[in-house]
Amino acid sequence: xxxxKRYERPVINKHYxxxxxxxxxxxxxxPKTEIDGVPVNDLVKQFGSPLYVFSEKQIRNNQRNALRIFxxxxxKVQFAWSYKTNYLNAIxxxxxxxxSWAEVVSEFEYDKARKLGIKxxxxxxxxxxxxxxxxxxxxxxKAKIHIDHFDELYDIIELTxxxxxxxxxxxxxxxxxxVYPKWDRFGFNYENGEATQALKRIMMNKNLQLxxxxxxxxxxxxxxxxxxxAASKLASLARFLKDEYDTxxxxxxxxxxxxxxxxxxxxxLPAEEVVPSMEQFAEAIASGLYExxxxxxxxxxxxxxxxxxxxxxxxxxxxxxxxxxxxxxxxRALVIDAGVNLLFTGFWYKHSINPAQDSGVNIEDTTIFxxxxxxxxxxxxxxxxxxxxxxxxVVIDYTGAYNNTQWMQFxxxxxxxxxxxxxxxxxxxxxxxxxxxxxxxxxxPDKLK
Amino acid sequence: MNIAVTGLNxxxxxxxxxxxxxxxxxxxxxxxxxxxxxxxxLEPGIYMKDIASKCYLIPYPSSGLEQLYQRILQIHEKxxxxxxxxxxxxxxxxxxxxxxxxxxxxxxxxLPTIDQLNIRAKDNLFDFCKSNGINVPKNILANSLQDxxxxxxxxxxxxxxxxxxxxxxxANNFEEALTAFNKLRVKWGYPIILQEFIRGxxxxxxxxxxxxxxxxxxxxxxxxxxxxxxxxxxxVTLDNPILMEISKKVIEKVKWRSGMELEFIKSAExxxxxxxxxxxxxxxxxxxxxxxxxNLPYALVRLAMGEDVEPFTNxxxxxxxxxxxxxxxxxxxxxxxxxxFGEY
Amino acid sequence: xxxxxxxxxxAISDSGFLFQPATGESYTLNEIGKLIxxxxxxxxxxxxxxxxxxxxxxxxxxxxxxxxxxxxxQLKHYSLLKLS
Ligand SMILES: Cc1ncc(COP(=O)(O)O)c(C=O)c1O
Numbered sequence: 001x002x003x004x005k006r007y008e009r010p011v012i013n014k015h016y017x018x019x020x021x022x023x024x025x026x027x028x029x030x031p032k033t034e035i036d037g038v039p040v041n042d043l044v045k046q047f048g049s050p051l052y053v054f055s056e057k058q059i060r061n062n063q064r065n066a067l068r069i070f071x072x073x074x075x076k077v078q079f080a081w082s083y084k085t086n087y088l089n090a091i092x093x094x095x096x097x098x099x100s101w102a103e104v105v106s107e108f109e110y111d112k113a114r115k116l117g118i119k120x121x122x123x124x125x126x127x128x129x130x131x132x133x134x135x136x137x138x139x140x141x142k143a144k145i146h147i148d149h150f151d152e153l154y155d156i157i158e159l160t161x162x163x164x165x166x167x168x169x170x171x172x173x174x175x176x177x178x179v180y181p182k183w184d185r186f187g188f189n190y191e192n193g194e195a196t197q198a199l200k201r202i203m204m205n206k207n208l209q210l211x212x213x214x215x216x217x218x219x220x221x222x223x224x225x226x227x228x229x230a231a232s233k234l235a236s237l238a239r240f241l242k243d244e245y246d247t248x249x250x251x252x253x254x255x256x257x258x259x260x261x262x263x264x265x266x267x268x269l270p271a272e273e274v275v276p277s278m279e280q281f282a283e284a285i286a287s288g289l290y291e292x293x294x295x296x297x298x299x300x301x302x303x304x305x306x307x308x309x310x311x312x313x314x315x316x317x318x319x320x321x322x323x324x325x326x327x328x329x330x331x332r333a334l335v336i337d338a339g340v341n342l343l344f345t346g347f348w349y350k351h352s353i354n355p356a357q358d359s360g361v362n363i364e365d366t367t368i369f370x371x372x373x374x375x376x377x378x379x380x381x382x383x384x385x386x387x388x389x390x391x392x393x394v395v396i397d398y399t400g401a402y403n404n405t406q407w408m409q410f411x412x413x414x415x416x417x418x419x420x421x422x423x424x425x426x427x428x429x430x431x432x433x434x435x436x437x438x439x440x441x442x443x444x445p446d447k448l449k
Numbered sequence: 450m451n452i453a454v455t456g457l458n459x460x461x462x463x464x465x466x467x468x469x470x471x472x473x474x475x476x477x478x479x480x481x482x483x484x485x486x487x488x489x490x491l492e493p494g495i496y497m498k499d500i501a502s503k504c505y506l507i508p509y510p511s512s513g514l515e516q517l518y519q520r521i522l523q524i525h526e527k528x529x530x531x532x533x534x535x536x537x538x539x540x541x542x543x544x545x546x547x548x549x550x551x552x553x554x555x556x557x558x559x560l561p562t563i564d565q566l567n568i569r570a571k572d573n574l575f576d577f578c579k580s581n582g583i584n585v586p587k588n589i590l591a592n593s594l595q596d597x598x599x600x601x602x603x604x605x606x607x608x609x610x611x612x613x614x615x616x617x618x619x620a621n622n623f624e625e626a627l628t629a630f631n632k633l634r635v636k637w638g639y640p641i642i643l644q645e646f647i648r649g650x651x652x653x654x655x656x657x658x659x660x661x662x663x664x665x666x667x668x669x670x671x672x673x674x675x676x677x678x679x680x681x682x683x684x685v686t687l688d689n690p691i692l693m694e695i696s697k698k699v700i701e702k703v704k705w706r707s708g709m710e711l712e713f714i715k716s717a718e719x720x721x722x723x724x725x726x727x728x729x730x731x732x733x734x735x736x737x738x739x740x741x742x743x744n745l746p747y748a749l750v751r752l753a754m755g756e757d758v759e760p761f762t763n764x765x766x767x768x769x770x771x772x773x774x775x776x777x778x779x780x781x782x783x784x785x786x787x788x789x790f791g792e793y
Numbered sequence: 794x795x796x797x798x799x800x801x802x803x804a805i806s807d808s809g810f811l812f813q814p815a816t817g818e819s820y821t822l823n824e825i826g827k828l829i830x831x832x833x834x835x836x837x838x839x840x841x842x843x844x845x846x847x848x849x850x851x852x853x854x855x856x857x858x859x860x861x862x863x864x865x866x867q868l869k870h871y872s873l874l875k876l877s
Pocket of ligand 1: 218
């Protein structure tokens with residue numbers, strides 16, 4: 001029998017003027033058949049779909065790169081892994097192996113870091129929600145407590161008096177860096193003098209050892225200049241402490257917030273084009289800090305709590321096509337087995353999505369839905385996508401940040417999470433949930449049995 | 450020499466590609482091909498006689514750099530491009546990021562740096578002007594709806610609400626500002642520029658910087674007729690040393706590289722000039738420059754090719770352009786060529 | 794399968810470019826789309842189309858049938874097919 005031609009579904013595309021043309025959209029999706037050298041199909045065969053996949057190599061690369069970029073511009077740099085961004089143990093431990101401390105914002109995260117063997121003094125305890133019990137533990141273990149508000153400050157003063165222990169503290173400062181919205185609900189305000197007020201209050205108390213200054217100006221920041229302004233304002237607080245109290249802070253913590261390379265839904269140009277590079281952020285922070293004019297050995301350590309920019313592009317979700325649909329408007333739609341329950345970041349990112357197999361060159365403007373029985377379950381409102389068959393797979397890119405912490409157990413249970421290791425072996429790092437796991441926490445009152 | 454130019458959308462909101470090509474063709478000693486890079490099969494420049502010798506569809510900037518690069522590679526294989534002149538604001542970041550890769554395959558560009566592009570995108574224009582004694586209207590960048598509710602009290606209505614790349618609306622009250630904000634947000638995304646509105650006459654300057662701080666040339670113009678979309682439909686070249694002085698200062702200070710348009714307003718109240726905007730590419734009325742004695746587009750080509758270009762020292766004032774609309778006739782067969790093969 | 798007819802004067806060229814002179818709309822079809830459209834123009838039945846596609850292409854009748862349904866829905870949506 002003569003060789004038959006390769007089949008591809010019949011496609012008709014209408015020409016619209018002023019919209020995406022064929023040449024504008026043809027290669028938007030290139031098949032992504034493997035992740036770090038491991039075939040997508042093998043991963044699914046072994047671990048099921050949907051599936052979260054992380055790349056150990058990429059995580060280490062990102063962290064090493066970032067450290068190098070900052071170290072070449074500022075002498076003393078310490079990263080602290082922002083747990084809320086992704087607190088799976090395997091992920092945290094890679095960062096810890098790379099020398100990062102832990103940055104936590106709840107007692108749960110604090111305990112998680114301690115369980116991983118992180119010493120109190122290498123934990124930065126942030127956030128507005130620290131119970132007295134949590135504070136006491138942190139004081140005893142010499143964790144670095146970043147005070148968010150006066151009520152917390154008074155709690156700490158009381159606790160240190162009661163126990164006669166010393167607390168290692170810093171304050172979180174919010175400041176105007178010319179970017180809106182201002183994150184002024186966290187910490188003490190710089191411009192209205194509240195921050196200086198808090199510092200004075202701390203300096204009056206022998207039990208409180210002021211070791212640092214902290215800010216976190218927002219997340220997904222698209223301007224490096226904002227960091228220069230923030231660094232220079234913290235520098236001026238540090239100078240105030242030196243002049244008034246002859247106290248030299250050990251560190252200045254600039255928080256996180258560097259934009260990753262995911263494109264926001266409201267953004268016209270792709271993120272790779274408009275987002276500042278890590279070098280630009282580093283340059284800006286270093287130039288702000290150098291305004292300190294301290295002697296070299298007095299320069300504080302620069303702490304960074306970078307989250308999404310280190311982890312976003314190391315994670316993927318593999319998902320399977322459940323159905324093809326034609327909406328009443330004639331629009332093509334694809335239903336896949338990963339919804340916003342697993343891709344929380346789909347609410348604000350236009351995640352890049354690629355088929356995991358060769359899917360032909362004919363593309364069509366498509367809406368991609370998740371499997372939930374909810375109208376909000378939209379993974380991509382509009383994407384130029386080839387035609388896929390039921391059972392085909394797609395790979396959603398850059399899903400590493402916030403999805404494994406903000407995921408929802410809704411309608412379905414959470415699937416497996418695996419990591420492709422540097423040697424290309426694959427490790428399961430979080431087992432999929434099952435009914436027993438779910439029921440384990442439930443209690444059915446006797447009279448309802 | 451093979452030069453590719455974008456922005457052949459000579460529509461009622463025109464790109465500068467067509468006048469740019471026209472200028473280069475008239476450049477003294479120029480010989481070569483001018484190739485159009487287009488986004489839509491109906492860009493008028495495609496169908497104009499003696500403008501582009503060949504046109505290719507390219508992907509929109511919003512679809513990502515790699516796609517654009519791959520498409521340029523394909524075109525380069527056929528056309529052996531020496532130079533690309535992107536003409537649209539929304540393209541410039543992409544091309545600026547691609548310039549090293551393009552240069553590696555032998556395609557030159559002559560573009561502003563990312564920092565220079567950011568001058569207007571990142572609120573820097575205001576700071577820059579303030580620190581250099583140039584008048585500018587007050588400016589804030591809105592990155593969310595919430596920001597609209599925090600418009601400072603020192604902003605008096607009307608205010609100008611502008612998209613980061615194109616489009617501007619004048620709002621007389623908060624509701625109008627919000628409507629404009631929403632239109633712009635959907636079309637161009639954030640940030641959106643809110644600007645103090647200064648009443649007065651508009652003036653524009655087309656200029657070229659060599660990237661070393663020299664102004665190679667500049668021609669000031671006053672719009673004589675403005676369409677309801679705010680586009681100049683007729684204009685006249687001016688003899689105006691103040692505008693020349695400010696333009697020169699800007700180019701020297703930022704070491705501007707590439708063509709540009711500076712937009713000014715002369716305050717009806719104080720009689721002073723305010724710098725409203727720097728557009729990081731030639732304007733659609735750029736053909737007025739060679740007509741007044743400064744072929745700035747061709748000078749850009751020569752700079753890009755590494756030649757030394759003597760700065761222009763004068764130009765003729767009182768030269769007028771009047772734009773017209775003119776129906777080009779073609780057949781569905783011609784349209785088919787572009788729509789199906791992406792080339793014409 | 795119901796029988797459909799293609800409106801008169803609709804021309805499809807070798808490149809797959811389709812022009813509907815009644816409305817001024819134009820479209821591009823891929824190779825299989827073009828083949829099917831031409832067969833619809835010459836009043837072939839659904840069965841004939843499926844058979845032909847399976848003959849020329851490496852495809853299963855079942856998936857061709859499903860794709861044909863979808864393709865016809867789209868053609869109807871664009872008013873390029875009417876019930877006969
Ligand atoms: C205090 C603090 N540090 C660090 C981060 C990490 O931010 P990002 O992931 O944007 O780098 C956050 C996140 O909101 C935070 O609140």
